[in-house]
Amino acid sequence: MPPIKRTKFKLTPEQLLEMFYWLKLIRAFDERLSTLVKQGKVRSGVYTGIGQEAIIVGTCFGLRREDWICPLHRDLGAFLMKGVEPRTMMAQMFGKATGLSKGRDSALHSGVSELGIFGNTSMLGANLPVAAGLGLTFKMENADNVVVAYFGEGASNTGDFHEALNIAGVQRLPVLFFCENNQYASSVPIEKSMAIDDVADRAEGYGFDGVAINGNDVLAVYQATQGALARARSGEGPTLIECKTYRWHGHSEHDKAFYRTKEELAMWKSRDPIPTFQTYLEGLQFLSEDQDKEIGARVKSTVDDAVEFATTSPDPDPDDAVSDLYA
Ligand SMILES: Cc1ncc(C[n+]2csc(CCOP(=O)(O)OP(=O)(O)O)c2C)c(N)n1
Numbered sequence: 001m002p003p004i005k006r007t008k009f010k011l012t013p014e015q016l017l018e019m020f021y022w023l024k025l026i027r028a029f030d031e032r033l034s035t036l037v038k039q040g041k042v043r044s045g046v047y048t049g050i051g052q053e054a055i056i057v058g059t060c061f062g063l064r065r066e067d068w069i070c071p072l073h074r075d076l077g078a079f080l081m082k083g084v085e086p087r088t089m090m091a092q093m094f095g096k097a098t099g100l101s102k103g104r105d106s107a108l109h110s111g112v113s114e115l116g117i118f119g120n121t122s123m124l125g126a127n128l129p130v131a132a133g134l135g136l137t138f139k140m141e142n143a144d145n146v147v148v149a150y151f152g153e154g155a156s157n158t159g160d161f162h163e164a165l166n167i168a169g170v171q172r173l174p175v176l177f178f179c180e181n182n183q184y185a186s187s188v189p190i191e192k193s194m195a196i197d198d199v200a201d202r203a204e205g206y207g208f209d210g211v212a213i214n215g216n217d218v219l220a221v222y223q224a225t226q227g228a229l230a231r232a233r234s235g236e237g238p239t240l241i242e243c244k245t246y247r248w249h250g251h252s253e254h255d256k257a258f259y260r261t262k263e264e265l266a267m268w269k270s271r272d273p274i275p276t277f278q279t280y281l282e283g284l285q286f287l288s289e290d291q292d293k294e295i296g297a298r299v300k301s302t303v304d305d306a307v308e309f310a311t312t313s314p315d316p317d318p319d320d321a322v323s324d325l326y327a
Pocket of ligand 1: 157
């Protein structure tokens, strides 16, 4: 079948189905984690990104292994798309010896340098100066690799955010700053922490483009990413892309989110990125009922296998607590 013509950066039907698979896998992974937390199986805080999957899929799809990502607490899907096995990721959340950090942290700070994944820090915004530093390395090495750095709208109020954007603008660094604007920073709604409507407007103060897009439209995110990637790879510097979205669950799985209304949640659920994309694919006759079932079955068996692996994996050996240290 010919590629889609509607968009500037063309995707084949096969690639679109792959995107659909990733959306469903990331949703299923988070949903299973949410259940497992309640069963006491997870030894980590869990901050699901349910409702925000289009941002991860639209940004990570087609990234090079050499490109780096700086994911947030809500971005486990980015680890999967960058190449971490679902089994390993689940074992990480279970705090098992087979996880990324071998059971030695609270699961959300691991990175994988071979895959270009920077381990997140707990301080909001602190990943952004690191992203700028990675970008500076690429510039100094004359490599056309790019850094994709995620942050919440809450983090855009920190000093680190502004310092990172400033140096990225001055040095024209190959960094894509991706704001996951899910409307709340913990319990604080955006209108109580910012006097402007769009985080994207902040880029102008640092001399580069910022754009606000529908973060629940995977193709809109993909298109914006590809444009910014092309500019960054050719030395034109950073871009700030603000994705308007919503997180369906509380800030973490132990937050019941009483600070928002049922109506607000229902409104955003009606903009669920997955059925929206499914309808689009079906309209183009790229997704049949059988293909949908096959993708659903593949997603389920991948998550089942990951949970089985994590459940049966050994606990860390206390003697290993200080191994892998370096100075
Ligand atoms: C510098 C700093 N201040 C406060 C916190 C506590 N904290 C952790 S997550 C969070 C909310 C983050 O909101 P946002 O940046 O919008 O990302 P989201 O969780 O909504 O994805 C806060 C205030 C922190 N980790 N670091």
